Amino acid sequence: MADELEQVVAELRRVIAADFPIVSEVNEHLLQMKGKLFRPTLLLLSNKASGGNTARAITLGAVVELIHLATLVHDDSVDHSVLRRGLPTINALFSHQIAVIMGDYLYSRAIIELVRLEDLEALRVLARVTNEMTVGEMRQLEAHDKLAYGEGAYDQLIRAKTASLLSGACEVGALAAPAAFRQGLARFGMLLGMAFQITDDLLDYTQSEAVTGKPSGLDLREHKVTLPLIAALARMPADSPGRRVVAELMEAAEPSDDLVADVVRLVEGAGGLETARQRALELAQQAEAELDVLPPSPARDALQGSIAYAVERRS
Amino acid sequence: MADELEQVVAELRRVIAADFPIVSEVNEHLLQMKGKLFRPTLLLLSNKASGGNTARAITLGAVVELIHLATLVHDDSVDHSVLRRGLPTINALFSHQIAVIMGDYLYSRAIIELVRLEDLEALRVLARVTNEMTVGEMRQLEAHDKLAYGEGAYDQLIRAKTASLLSGACEVGALAAPAAFRQGLARFGMLLGMAFQITDDLLDYTQSEAVTGKPSGLDLREHKVTLPLIAALARMPADSPGRRVVAELMEAAEPSDDLVADVVRLVEGAGGLETARQRALELAQQAEAELDVLPPSPARDALQGSIAYAVERRS
Numbered sequence: 001m002a003d004e005l006e007q008v009v010a011e012l013r014r015v016i017a018a019d020f021p022i023v024s025e026v027n028e029h030l031l032q033m034k035g036k037l038f039r040p041t042l043l044l045l046s047n048k049a050s051g052g053n054t055a056r057a058i059t060l061g062a063v064v065e066l067i068h069l070a071t072l073v074h075d076d077s078v079d080h081s082v083l084r085r086g087l088p089t090i091n092a093l094f095s096h097q098i099a100v101i102m103g104d105y106l107y108s109r110a111i112i113e114l115v116r117l118e119d120l121e122a123l124r125v126l127a128r129v130t131n132e133m134t135v136g137e138m139r140q141l142e143a144h145d146k147l148a149y150g151e152g153a154y155d156q157l158i159r160a161k162t163a164s165l166l167s168g169a170c171e172v173g174a175l176a177a178p179a180a181f182r183q184g185l186a187r188f189g190m191l192l193g194m195a196f197q198i199t200d201d202l203l204d205y206t207q208s209e210a211v212t213g214k215p216s217g218l219d220l221r222e223h224k225v226t227l228p229l230i231a232a233l234a235r236m237p238a239d240s241p242g243r244r245v246v247a248e249l250m251e252a253a254e255p256s257d258d259l260v261a262d263v264v265r266l267v268e269g270a271g272g273l274e275t276a277r278q279r280a281l282e283l284a285q286q287a288e289a290e291l292d293v294l295p296p297s298p299a300r301d302a303l304q305g306s307i308a309y310a311v312e313r314r315s
Numbered sequence: 316m317a318d319e320l321e322q323v324v325a326e327l328r329r330v331i332a333a334d335f336p337i338v339s340e341v342n343e344h345l346l347q348m349k350g351k352l353f354r355p356t357l358l359l360l361s362n363k364a365s366g367g368n369t370a371r372a373i374t375l376g377a378v379v380e381l382i383h384l385a386t387l388v389h390d391d392s393v394d395h396s397v398l399r400r401g402l403p404t405i406n407a408l409f410s411h412q413i414a415v416i417m418g419d420y421l422y423s424r425a426i427i428e429l430v431r432l433e434d435l436e437a438l439r440v441l442a443r444v445t446n447e448m449t450v451g452e453m454r455q456l457e458a459h460d461k462l463a464y465g466e467g468a469y470d471q472l473i474r475a476k477t478a479s480l481l482s483g484a485c486e487v488g489a490l491a492a493p494a495a496f497r498q499g500l501a502r503f504g505m506l507l508g509m510a511f512q513i514t515d516d517l518l519d520y521t522q523s524e525a526v527t528g529k530p531s532g533l534d535l536r537e538h539k540v541t542l543p544l545i546a547a548l549a550r551m552p553a554d555s556p557g558r559r560v561v562a563e564l565m566e567a568a569e570p571s572d573d574l575v576a577d578v579v580r581l582v583e584g585a586g587g588l589e590t591a592r593q594r595a596l597e598l599a600q601q602a603e604a605e606l607d608v609l610p611p612s613p614a615r616d617a618l619q620g621s622i623a624y625a626v627e628r629r630s
Contacts, residue, residue, distance in 0.1 A: 020450050020453055020454070021457075022456075023450065074415055074416070078415050078416060096411075097456055098456065100392060100393050100418075101389070101393060101456070104418070104422070107419070108449060109446060111426060111438070111445075112439075112443060115435060115442055120430060120433060123426070123430045124427075124430045127423055127426040127427045130419070130426075131423035131424060133419075134417075134419045134423060135333070135335050135338065135420070137416045137419075138335055138337055138338060141337075141413065141416070142336075142337055
């Protein structure tokens with residue numbers, strides 16, 4: 001895959017190229033910031049596993065990564081995040097304004113590229129997914145009653161925010177394949193994406209800044225309610241001291257390090273981390289089962305391997 | 316046209332509809348804020364004047380207005396504007412975050428609708444135009460050396476920021492027409508759009524807040540250099556007192572009302588307003604000449620009329 005992922009990066013570079021200085025500067029920073037190319041990897045594997053044509057899949061992989069980047073740039077701006085993968089975000093390094101405009105620039109470049117490929121089906125999938133992601137971001141902003149936020153709302157959020165694009169990547173890789181493969185891979189990506197996001201939310205509780213490139217306990221500091229806390233709260237009686245500490249954190253504009261650490265301990269003590277881990281594994285198993293529709297191949301095995309990566313990673 | 320524009324609004328309402336509360340709320344506000352539907356009007360007229368099919372043009376008109384709205388929502392957020400057409404902006408009424416996400420929501424809905432129409436050519440034109448608009452926004456942010464900002468840079472800016480979408484609207488209205496009509500209408504829209512933006516920039520110097528719904532002299536307050544000032548500066552010698560007053564305004568973080576009024580008077584005294592008016596009329600004449608390619612029709616006459624609207628409007 002290493003060779004193909006290098007081609008994806010070259011395609012990405014071509015698609016976002018600009019002759020306007022500030023845009024080129026931001027592009028260079030984004031190319032440094034790029035992560036493990038998980039979405040293009042899924043797209044390429046999905047393509048191979050369903051018997052597709054790799055050349056087109058490389059460009060589509062670049063487009064999917066580009067949509068991911070556009071989303072990250074806007075998300076970081078909306079969340080006022082200062083670090084991403086250990087590097088300063090676009091809003092922190094340049095400005096809020098440039099982050100908003102660059103997100104639009106990147107997304108419109110992705111559409112231009114899909115039009116150039118004359119690929120209406122890929123456009124259909126990826127436009128729908130992008131729209132779902134914006135609704136996911138709204139859901140995240142709008143979670144007002146933190147202590148009543150339930151697993152149903154959380155599932156909707158992580159589907160929209162994260163799993164939809166992983167599902168889209170798998171589906172777009174299999175557009176030329178029989179419907180059963182395409183649909184199975186779309187479901188695989190959705191389940192994998194949910195497991196991936198739950199793992200991410202767990203890492204926020206368990207990993208240090210040095211490993212993830214983000215301050216730990218950041219979600220709690222920002223009053224984001226994720227599965228570990230939801231599961232822990234479900235086990236705390238209405239007037240328990242634990243619930244009062246969580247309420248205190250949610251009411252504090254800037255919770256202290258001690259308060260964050262207290263809630264992390266409470267969540268762990270109430271089995272919130274363990275429940276979230278179990279849920280991620282359950283989704284991972286469901287994802288694996290979806291692969292049964294495909295004929296055996298090294299690519300199918302690699303997709304199976306990507307499940308392990310999603311739920312076992314440390315950053 | 317009134318009946319068709321009502322259908323455009325109904326289509327717009329359908330395309331942006333959402334079952335998520337905050338999105339519906341923002342949508343309602345945007346529908347109240349909608350202006351004179353100049354872009355759908357141009358698209359419909361361009362369609363009729365080139366012999367097109369109105370039903371599709373109505374949906375495309377809604378999409379073009381939607382792209383315009385998405386751009387306004389992000390522009391207002393980037394500029395921290397608080398008023399638009401006399402109503403509070405999305406960033407002012409809701410939040411900066413919601414404005415960023417809603418712009419993305421609206422734009423992705425526009426793409427979904429174009430995919431639903433299976434209209435690759437319209438997608439090609441409008442994706443290119445949207446990308447040009449983002450580069451135009453960057454140009455606006457990046458104009459550092461205010462006093463050296465020239466007419467060439469200004470032309471590039473207004474083409475990208477404003478004229479590209481008017482050109483796109485005219486072109487998309489004529490996609491089914493012979494190439495000569497399509498190209499002529501695209502050029503017509505570009506010239507008209509430049510005249511339209513110059514007129515807008517003039518109104519910022521000449522009209523009161525009560526008429527435009529924006530504080531007057533706002534561009535100067537925000538250190539935006541437009542054609543009236545560029546033309547005036549071109550006639551001020553290097554060390555003239557006038558140029559020093561302009562420099563003082565550009566250096567003031569928050570210029571006083573008196574300073575803004577001084578620069579407005581200086582620009583008028585140096586003939587900057589008159590030069591900008593002449594330039595708008597020149598572009599209007601060039602736009603009119605492009606219509607000669609079309610056969611005579613009421614729609615062609617109405618396109619001619621839209622030129623007068625663009626350069627003679629008072630708000």
